[in-house]
Amino acid sequence: LLCALSPFWALCGFRKIDETISLIEKAGIRDLNEEVGQLSRRSDSHGMKGFISHLMALDAMKRRKIVKQALDWAVSKNAFDPIAEWISRLCREFSEDVGALSPFYLNLLCLNPGDALYLPAGILHSYLQGTGIELMANSDNVIRGGLTTKHIDIKELIEVAEFDETDIQILKATPKNSLESNFLTPAREFALSIITLKEQDLFISESNRNIEILFCTRGNGRIEAENHPEIEINKGISVMIPAVVREYRIMGDLTLYKAYVPIYF
Numbered sequence: 001l002l003c004a005l006s007p008f009w010a011l012c013g014f015r016k017i018d019e020t021i022s023l024i025e026k027a028g029i030r031d032l033n034e035e036v037g038q039l040s041r042r043s044d045s046h047g048m049k050g051f052i053s054h055l056m057a058l059d060a061m062k063r064r065k066i067v068k069q070a071l072d073w074a075v076s077k078n079a080f081d082p083i084a085e086w087i088s089r090l091c092r093e094f095s096e097d098v099g100a101l102s103p104f105y106l107n108l109l110c111l112n113p114g115d116a117l118y119l120p121a122g123i124l125h126s127y128l129q130g131t132g133i134e135l136m137a138n139s140d141n142v143i144r145g146g147l148t149t150k151h152i153d154i155k156e157l158i159e160v161a162e163f164d165e166t167d168i169q170i171l172k173a174t175p176k177n178s179l180e181s182n183f184l185t186p187a188r189e190f191a192l193s194i195i196t197l198k199e200q201d202l203f204i205s206e207s208n209r210n211i212e213i214l215f216c217t218r219g220n221g222r223i224e225a226e227n228h229p230e231i232e233i234n235k236g237i238s239v240m241i242p243a244v245v246r247e248y249r250i251m252g253d254l255t256l257y258k259a260y261v262p263i264y265f
Helices: 017-027 030-041 045-056 060-076 082-093 098-105 154-160
Strands: 002-004 008-014 106-111 125-129 132-134 180-183 191-197 202-204 212-225 228-234 238-241 248-260
Touching: 002 008, 008 098, 017 030, 017 045, 017 060, 017 098, 030 045, 030 060, 045 098, 045 154, 060 082, 060 098, 082 098, 082 106, 098 106, 191 212, 228 248
Parallel strands: none
Antiparallel strands: 002 132, 008 106, 008 125, 180 191, 191 248, 202 248, 212 228, 212 238, 212 248
16 A cells, blocks of 8 residues: 655556557557557557567667667657656656556556555555555565566566556545544454544543554644553654553544554454
Protein backbone atom coordinates (compact mmCIF):
# COMPACT_ATOMS: atom_id res chain seq x y z
CA LEU A 1 0.00 0.00 0.00
CA LEU A 2 1.32 3.42 -0.97
CA CYS A 3 -0.39 6.53 0.43
CA ALA A 4 0.67 9.94 -0.91
CA LEU A 5 1.66 12.70 1.50
CA SER A 6 2.52 15.07 -1.36
CA PRO A 7 1.62 15.08 -5.07
CA PHE A 8 3.04 11.67 -6.03
CA TRP A 9 3.91 10.36 -9.51
CA ALA A 10 4.02 6.61 -10.07
CA LEU A 11 3.96 3.94 -12.75
CA CYS A 12 1.74 1.00 -11.88
CA GLY A 13 0.52 -2.02 -13.86
CA PHE A 14 0.31 -2.45 -17.62
CA ARG A 15 -1.73 -0.13 -19.82
CA LYS A 16 -4.34 -1.41 -22.21
CA ILE A 17 -2.35 -2.91 -25.07
CA ASP A 18 -3.99 -0.79 -27.76
CA GLU A 19 -2.93 2.32 -25.79
CA THR A 20 0.67 1.10 -25.69
CA ILE A 21 0.71 0.38 -29.42
CA SER A 22 -0.85 3.77 -30.24
CA LEU A 23 1.60 5.69 -28.01
CA ILE A 24 4.71 4.00 -29.45
CA GLU A 25 3.48 4.45 -33.04
CA LYS A 26 2.65 8.14 -32.49
CA ALA A 27 6.09 8.64 -30.94
CA GLY A 28 7.69 7.24 -34.10
CA ILE A 29 9.98 4.73 -32.37
CA ARG A 30 11.10 3.15 -35.65
CA ASP A 31 13.41 0.57 -34.10
CA LEU A 32 10.48 -1.00 -32.24
CA ASN A 33 8.37 -1.62 -35.34
CA GLU A 34 9.00 -5.37 -35.31
CA GLU A 35 8.23 -5.76 -31.59
CA VAL A 36 5.10 -3.57 -31.84
CA GLY A 37 3.94 -5.61 -34.85
CA GLN A 38 4.25 -8.82 -32.86
CA LEU A 39 2.31 -7.24 -29.98
CA SER A 40 -0.44 -6.17 -32.41
CA ARG A 41 -0.78 -9.74 -33.67
CA ARG A 42 -1.08 -11.13 -30.13
CA SER A 43 -2.63 -8.41 -28.00
CA ASP A 44 -3.01 -10.30 -24.72
CA SER A 45 -0.95 -10.92 -21.58
CA HIS A 46 1.24 -13.46 -23.41
CA GLY A 47 1.89 -10.92 -26.14
CA MET A 48 2.82 -8.27 -23.59
CA LYS A 49 5.12 -10.70 -21.82
CA GLY A 50 6.84 -11.39 -25.14
CA PHE A 51 7.06 -7.68 -25.92
CA ILE A 52 8.70 -6.86 -22.58
CA SER A 53 11.01 -9.89 -22.85
CA HIS A 54 12.22 -8.73 -26.29
CA LEU A 55 12.54 -5.13 -25.10
CA MET A 56 14.66 -6.06 -22.08
CA ALA A 57 16.90 -8.36 -24.19
CA LEU A 58 17.89 -5.78 -26.83
CA ASP A 59 21.59 -5.20 -27.37
CA ALA A 60 23.17 -2.01 -26.04
CA MET A 61 23.35 -0.22 -29.41
CA LYS A 62 19.66 -0.76 -30.18
CA ARG A 63 18.69 0.26 -26.63
CA ARG A 64 20.53 3.57 -27.04
CA LYS A 65 18.87 4.20 -30.43
CA ILE A 66 15.39 3.52 -29.05
CA VAL A 67 15.91 5.71 -26.01
CA LYS A 68 17.25 8.49 -28.26
CA GLN A 69 14.20 8.25 -30.56
CA ALA A 70 11.87 8.40 -27.56
CA LEU A 71 13.73 11.43 -26.20
CA ASP A 72 13.56 13.23 -29.55
CA TRP A 73 9.79 12.70 -29.61
CA ALA A 74 9.35 13.83 -26.01
CA VAL A 75 11.28 17.10 -26.39
CA SER A 76 9.37 17.92 -29.59
CA LYS A 77 6.06 18.13 -27.72
CA ASN A 78 4.96 21.75 -27.40
CA ALA A 79 1.99 21.40 -25.02
CA PHE A 80 2.39 19.79 -21.59
CA ASP A 81 2.02 16.02 -21.87
CA PRO A 82 2.73 14.02 -18.68
CA ILE A 83 3.86 10.96 -20.65
CA ALA A 84 6.26 13.00 -22.80
CA GLU A 85 7.51 14.86 -19.72
CA TRP A 86 8.39 11.66 -17.91
CA ILE A 87 9.80 9.99 -21.02
CA SER A 88 12.09 13.01 -21.39
CA ARG A 89 13.22 12.93 -17.76
CA LEU A 90 13.79 9.18 -17.69
CA CYS A 91 15.58 9.05 -21.05
CA ARG A 92 18.01 11.75 -19.94
CA GLU A 93 18.79 10.02 -16.66
CA PHE A 94 18.79 6.42 -17.98
CA SER A 95 20.05 6.81 -21.55
CA GLU A 96 20.87 3.09 -21.97
CA ASP A 97 17.88 1.65 -20.12
CA VAL A 98 14.74 0.73 -22.08
CA GLY A 99 12.89 1.08 -18.80
CA ALA A 100 12.94 4.79 -19.67
CA LEU A 101 10.13 3.92 -22.12
CA SER A 102 7.94 2.47 -19.37
CA PRO A 103 5.40 5.37 -19.42
CA PHE A 104 4.43 3.99 -22.85
CA TYR A 105 3.40 0.61 -21.44
CA LEU A 106 2.73 1.20 -17.72
CA ASN A 107 -0.08 3.32 -16.28
CA LEU A 108 1.22 6.78 -15.32
CA LEU A 109 -0.53 8.22 -12.26
CA CYS A 110 -0.39 11.34 -10.14
CA LEU A 111 -1.82 10.84 -6.65
CA ASN A 112 -3.05 13.76 -4.60
CA PRO A 113 -2.15 13.88 -0.89
CA GLY A 114 -4.33 11.34 0.89
CA ASP A 115 -4.80 9.14 -2.20
CA ALA A 116 -3.50 5.57 -2.01
CA LEU A 117 -2.64 2.61 -4.25
CA TYR A 118 -2.91 -1.04 -3.31
CA LEU A 119 -0.37 -3.18 -5.17
CA PRO A 120 -0.89 -6.96 -5.16
CA ALA A 121 2.13 -9.19 -5.64
CA GLY A 122 3.39 -9.35 -9.22
CA ILE A 123 2.28 -5.84 -10.25
CA LEU A 124 5.14 -4.03 -11.95
CA HIS A 125 5.48 -0.51 -10.54
CA SER A 126 7.87 2.38 -10.02
CA TYR A 127 7.70 5.42 -7.74
CA LEU A 128 8.89 8.45 -9.71
CA GLN A 129 8.46 11.53 -7.53
CA GLY A 130 6.88 12.56 -4.26
CA THR A 131 6.64 11.61 -0.60
CA GLY A 132 4.42 8.83 0.67
CA ILE A 133 3.84 6.16 3.29
CA GLU A 134 4.48 2.62 2.05
CA LEU A 135 3.38 -0.51 3.89
CA MET A 136 4.57 -3.95 2.79
CA ALA A 137 4.11 -7.52 3.91
CA ASN A 138 7.30 -9.45 4.66
CA SER A 139 8.96 -10.24 1.34
CA ASP A 140 12.21 -11.75 0.12
CA ASN A 141 11.65 -11.20 -3.60
CA VAL A 142 11.76 -7.50 -4.48
CA ILE A 143 12.87 -7.80 -8.11
CA ARG A 144 14.04 -4.84 -10.19
CA GLY A 145 13.84 -4.51 -13.96
CA GLY A 146 15.28 -1.06 -14.63
CA LEU A 147 15.39 2.63 -13.71
CA THR A 148 17.82 1.91 -10.88
CA THR A 149 21.51 1.52 -10.10
CA LYS A 150 20.68 -1.52 -7.93
CA HIS A 151 20.79 -5.15 -9.03
CA ILE A 152 18.47 -5.98 -11.95
CA ASP A 153 17.19 -9.51 -12.59
CA ILE A 154 15.29 -9.52 -15.90
CA LYS A 155 14.90 -13.31 -16.08
CA GLU A 156 13.28 -13.56 -12.66
CA LEU A 157 11.16 -10.45 -13.28
CA ILE A 158 9.68 -12.00 -16.43
CA GLU A 159 8.91 -15.17 -14.45
CA VAL A 160 6.98 -13.51 -11.59
CA ALA A 161 5.40 -10.37 -13.07
CA GLU A 162 1.74 -10.17 -14.08
CA PHE A 163 1.37 -8.94 -17.67
CA ASP A 164 -2.40 -8.47 -17.78
CA GLU A 165 -3.89 -5.05 -18.51
CA THR A 166 -4.45 -3.33 -15.15
CA ASP A 167 -7.30 -1.02 -14.22
CA ILE A 168 -5.86 1.13 -11.45
CA GLN A 169 -8.15 2.00 -8.54
CA ILE A 170 -7.11 5.03 -6.52
CA LEU A 171 -8.18 4.48 -2.92
CA LYS A 172 -9.77 7.08 -0.68
CA ALA A 173 -10.00 6.63 3.08
CA THR A 174 -13.42 5.36 4.22
CA PRO A 175 -14.77 6.84 7.49
CA LYS A 176 -14.75 4.39 10.39
CA ASN A 177 -16.08 7.00 12.83
CA SER A 178 -15.97 10.78 13.19
CA LEU A 179 -12.21 10.81 13.89
CA GLU A 180 -10.70 7.86 11.97
CA SER A 181 -10.86 6.69 8.34
CA ASN A 182 -9.48 3.42 6.90
CA PHE A 183 -7.98 2.46 3.55
CA LEU A 184 -9.82 -0.74 2.67
CA THR A 185 -7.64 -3.38 0.96
CA PRO A 186 -7.57 -7.20 0.72
CA ALA A 187 -4.32 -7.30 2.73
CA ARG A 188 -4.39 -9.34 5.94
CA GLU A 189 -0.82 -8.47 6.95
CA PHE A 190 -1.21 -4.70 7.41
CA ALA A 191 -3.66 -1.81 7.38
CA LEU A 192 -3.52 1.98 7.30
CA SER A 193 -5.87 4.61 8.68
CA ILE A 194 -5.93 8.39 9.17
CA ILE A 195 -6.82 9.98 12.52
CA THR A 196 -7.75 13.67 12.31
CA LEU A 197 -8.34 15.66 15.50
CA LYS A 198 -9.30 19.22 16.34
CA GLU A 199 -8.39 20.83 19.66
CA GLN A 200 -11.58 19.74 21.43
CA ASP A 201 -11.52 16.15 20.15
CA LEU A 202 -10.54 13.05 22.13
CA PHE A 203 -9.51 9.84 20.35
CA ILE A 204 -9.79 6.64 22.39
CA SER A 205 -8.21 3.53 20.90
CA GLU A 206 -9.84 0.13 20.79
CA SER A 207 -8.81 -2.10 23.68
CA ASN A 208 -8.47 -5.23 21.52
CA ARG A 209 -5.68 -4.29 19.15
CA ASN A 210 -2.28 -5.29 17.73
CA ILE A 211 0.95 -3.34 17.47
CA GLU A 212 0.55 0.12 15.87
CA ILE A 213 2.82 2.86 14.55
CA LEU A 214 1.47 6.41 14.64
CA PHE A 215 3.06 9.04 12.38
CA CYS A 216 2.13 12.71 12.77
CA THR A 217 1.92 14.73 9.53
CA ARG A 218 0.22 17.88 10.89
CA GLY A 219 -0.17 19.82 14.11
CA ASN A 220 0.68 18.73 17.64
CA GLY A 221 -0.86 16.98 20.62
CA ARG A 222 -0.22 14.27 23.18
CA ILE A 223 -0.80 10.57 23.76
CA GLU A 224 -1.78 9.17 27.14
CA ALA A 225 -2.04 5.59 28.40
CA GLU A 226 -2.54 4.21 31.89
CA ASN A 227 0.73 3.43 33.70
CA HIS A 228 2.76 5.05 30.91
CA PRO A 229 4.30 8.54 30.68
CA GLU A 230 2.50 11.08 28.48
CA ILE A 231 4.06 11.50 25.02
CA GLU A 232 4.14 14.86 23.22
CA ILE A 233 3.74 14.44 19.48
CA ASN A 234 4.08 16.86 16.56
CA LYS A 235 4.73 16.87 12.82
CA GLY A 236 7.44 14.40 11.85
CA ILE A 237 7.24 12.35 15.05
CA SER A 238 6.36 8.65 15.02
CA VAL A 239 5.35 6.54 18.01
CA MET A 240 5.18 2.74 18.28
CA ILE A 241 2.45 1.47 20.59
CA PRO A 242 2.85 -2.19 21.60
CA ALA A 243 -0.14 -4.51 21.67
CA VAL A 244 0.29 -4.88 25.45
CA VAL A 245 -0.97 -1.30 25.92
CA ARG A 246 -4.67 -2.00 26.29
CA GLU A 247 -5.97 1.49 25.56
CA TYR A 248 -4.56 4.91 24.79
CA ARG A 249 -5.97 8.41 24.24
CA ILE A 250 -4.91 11.15 21.83
CA MET A 251 -5.65 14.86 22.30
CA GLY A 252 -4.65 17.91 20.27
CA ASP A 253 -5.05 19.49 16.85
CA LEU A 254 -3.25 17.10 14.52
CA THR A 255 -3.35 14.48 11.77
CA LEU A 256 -1.88 11.02 12.32
CA TYR A 257 -1.44 8.04 10.02
CA LYS A 258 -1.83 4.73 11.84
CA ALA A 259 -0.09 1.64 10.43
CA TYR A 260 -1.15 -1.55 12.18
CA VAL A 261 -1.65 -5.30 12.01
CA PRO A 262 -5.39 -6.09 11.83
CA ILE A 263 -7.07 -8.55 14.18
CA TYR A 264 -9.20 -11.21 12.49
CA PHE A 265 -11.78 -13.26 14.32
